[in-house]
Amino acid sequence: MTIVETPTPACSARPAGAKITTLVMHYTAIESRADVVEGFMHPANEKSAHYVVDLDGTVIRMVPEAKKAWHAGVSTWNGADDVNRVSVGIEVVNFGWADRTGPNGELQRRDRVGNGFVTRTASAPAAAVVDRRSAWANYRWAAYPEVQTVAVLALVRDIVRRNGIDPTFVVGHEHIAPGRKADPGPGFPWARVATTLADLPAAEAWVARAVQSHAVRLGYGDSLGAAGVDGDWGKGTDKAVARIVKQHGKAYALPAATDRRAFAEALRRIPG
Numbered sequence: 620m621t622i623v624e625t626p627t628p629a630c631s632a633r634p635a636g637a638k639i640t641t642l643v644m645h646y647t648a649i650e651s652r653a654d655v656v657e658g659f660m661h662p663a664n665e666k667s668a669h670y671v672v673d674l675d676g677t678v679i680r681m682v683p684e685a686k687k688a689w690h691a692g693v694s695t696w697n698g699a700d701d702v703n704r705v706s707v708g709i710e711v712v713n714f715g716w717a718d719r720t721g722p723n724g725e726l727q728r729r730d731r732v733g734n735g736f737v738t739r740t741a742s743a744p745a746a747a748v749v750d751r752r753s754a755w756a757n758y759r760w761a762a763y764p765e766v767q768t769v770a771v772l773a774l775v776r777d778i779v780r781r782n783g784i785d786p787t788f789v790v791g792h793e794h795i796a797p798g799r800k801a802d803p804g805p806g807f808p809w810a811r812v813a814t815t816l817a818d819l820p821a822a823e824a825w826v827a828r829a830v831q832s833h834a835v836r837l838g839y840g841d842s843l844g845a846a847g848v849d850g851d852w853g854k855g856t857d858k859a860v861a862r863i864v865k866q867h868g869k870a871y872a873l874p875a876a877t878d879r880r881a882f883a884e885a886l887r888r889i890p891g
Contacts, residue, residue, distance in 0.1 A: 620773050622670075623679045627660050629667035629689060630682040634704055639684065639782045641706040642775065642789045643691055646713035646802040650674065650742055655712060656681070665689055668710040676770035684782070694795040696832050697788075698848030702795050707778055711771055711803060714741035714761035716750075726759055748806035755890070760806040768808055772815045779816055785825035786816040787883040797836040797891030805890075813884045821880045824850035830879065833886040834859035837867075852879070863889075 645668065647655045652673040659667040659681055668690040671679040682688040690708030694700065717726035726741035746762035763771070775789060789812055792800040831848040834840055834856070840847065842859035860876045867873060867889050876882040 620678060620770070620777065623677060625656055625679050625681050626683075627667050627681045629659055629662045629664065630686045631689075633685070633687045637704050639705055639707055640784060640788055641696060641702060641795075642778055642782075642784055643702065643706050643708045643792060643795060644771075644775075644789070644803045644807065645690060645708060645710045645792045646715050646804060646807075647671070647710050648713070648715040648802070649739075650712060650714050652677070652679070652712055655710060668708040670707075670709045670774060672709060672711045672767060672771050672774065674712050674764055674767050676766040678770055678774055684778070691792070691795060693799065694792075695836070696790065696795040697828055698832070698835075707782070709771070709774065709778075711763065711767065711807075713763060713803070713806075714739075715804060716755070716801065717741065717747070717759045717761070720759070726761055748804075750805050755801070755805075760804045762806050763808065768811065772808075772811060775812060776815050776819075779819060785829070786813070786819055786821050787826050787829035787880060789816070790829075790887060791891075793891035794833065794836060794887065800891065805888075809884070809887045813881075821883075823852070823879070826879050826883050827852040827856060829883040830860065830876075830886065831856055833883070833889070834863060836891060837863060837889065839863060 655671055667682055667688045669682045669688045684707055687703050688708050691702040694702040696702050717728045719727045721727050721740055726747055728739055729736045730739055741761050747759040748762055750758040792802045828848055828850045831843055839859040839862045843855040871888045873885050874881045
């Protein structure tokens with residue numbers, strides 16, 4: 620895998636002793652790699668990512684993994700806030716969501732800019748995913764091109780393998796900032812992520828932590844009791860799982876929780 624080095628000063632030191640435990644997937648919501656990279660070059664913007672993956676599959680590294688990139692913002696996962704401390708962030712160039720189409724069927728949306736709105740139009744890819752989730756009913760999301768997806772999957776596998784990240788701790792921005800973020804959206808190939816990482820081990824305690832973290836972000840954290848996200852799959856976790864399945868099982872084709880890893884991975888389909 621060829622990586623284009625484009626270092627940015629928009630980063631900071633990780634806390635002493637912090638271990639990378641999480642990989643967070645984002646989309647850029649704009650299609651210009653140049654604009655994304657430029658935006659990440661300025662510390663005053665308070666945003667950056669370790670990697671950017673362009674539509675053509677080009678991988679750009681902007682922040683060394685040893686440092687903290689500013690990609691997650693206000694976030695919670697694994698029972699702790701400030702996910703930037705322990706995560707690697709990948710920004711995938713993608714238009715994101717659309718609530719209308721142009722005269723030639725191109726994806727469009729109205730974005731607030733300052734005190735007004737601008738209409739943004741997607742140039743590529745033409746393919747789109749229609750959202751059936753109630754919160755985003757009939758919205759369309761730009762698909763991820765195959766050449767880009769292949770590059771993303773290779774990068775994800777490399778980062779997970781080198782850092783010893785549990786495969787269930789590859790999550791989206793929408794999972795760590797529910798209600799605030801929607802990326803990488805329903806067009807992101809989570810099933811292929813699971814397949815790509817299938818031969819890498821998942822630890823029982825980390826799988827439990829992933830399920831518990833999803834339970835918290837979906838509003839079922841009270842079932843876990845005082846222990847919260849502790850990696851112990853006990854009665855509280857069983858109760859939370861039962862509530863998740865009752866509410867979301869059919870809509871998102873959740874597998875039986877007897878295969879805990881597959882269940883944890885499937886929970887990524889449920890939006891934040």
